[in-house]
Amino acid sequence: MKALIAPSLLSSNFAKLGEEALSIIEKGADWLHMDVMDGHFVNNLTIGAPVIRSLRQFIGEKPYLDCHLMVSDPLKWVDDFAKAGASMITFHLEAVTNIDTIINKIKEHNIEVGISIKPNTDVDLLIPYLDKIDMALVMTVEPGFGGQKFMQNMMPKVSKIRKLKPNLNIQVDGGLSLETIEIAARAGANVIVAGSAVFKSENPQKVISGLREITEKFMKQEN
Numbered sequence: 001m002k003a004l005i006a007p008s009l010l011s012s013n014f015a016k017l018g019e020e021a022l023s024i025i026e027k028g029a030d031w032l033h034m035d036v037m038d039g040h041f042v043n044n045l046t047i048g049a050p051v052i053r054s055l056r057q058f059i060g061e062k063p064y065l066d067c068h069l070m071v072s073d074p075l076k077w078v079d080d081f082a083k084a085g086a087s088m089i090t091f092h093l094e095a096v097t098n099i100d101t102i103i104n105k106i107k108e109h110n111i112e113v114g115i116s117i118k119p120n121t122d123v124d125l126l127i128p129y130l131d132k133i134d135m136a137l138v139m140t141v142e143p144g145f146g147g148q149k150f151m152q153n154m155m156p157k158v159s160k161i162r163k164l165k166p167n168l169n170i171q172v173d174g175g176l177s178l179e180t181i182e183i184a185a186r187a188g189a190n191v192i193v194a195g196s197a198v199f200k201s202e203n204p205q206k207v208i209s210g211l212r213e214i215t216e217k218f219m220k221q222e223n
């Protein structure tokens, strides 16, 4: 397991998405976090598979595209996103009834699968699936918009998953910055999504390396 920093392109300039993606990788990003919102599951509308396809063509095969689907019918979109070049598809537990069907559908494409839970969702609902997925995403804001305040009270969920699964990637998303990272890292998060803290910074490189350093520090303490 590694500390992985995944800047959220939601906070980038969408008019220059390809350049922003390449530039943030150059500045140290491990993954590119893509927030896909359908205007139903959350109160915002962002990008679809055609944008992922164009981005993949522009950035090449290698960069890891971490696609977080905040949509009401993720099963409908798995094929499109996988074919467009997603490296991982994370869907919301709250959005689906047959969770195993969608996990299997994503795996059929030989890409990784994540499940996300919103702040009001009980972490126990996620536990039966932890052996079947590559990543658990604990939302630390109500999904929909960047720039919100980190919800520290989500940390017991992270700790509970970490205790059960010492080697599972656990992602936190929402309000992560150099001010809040220690709380998340201490709880056991190792995949850090940060939008505004990275893209609104004068020195994104420094923010990315700071997030990584603090995450790694607490990972080492766990071992």
Ligand SMILES: O=C(CO)[C@H](O)[C@H](O)COP(=O)(O)O
Residues within 6 Å of the ligand: 008, 010, 011, 033, 035, 141, 142, 143, 144, 145, 146, 147, 148, 173, 174, 175, 176, 193, 194, 195, 196, 197
């Ligand atoms: O998923 C999201 C919103 O639903 C964003 O990825 C998240 O909020 C990151 O932005 P910021 O770091 O600015 O909070």
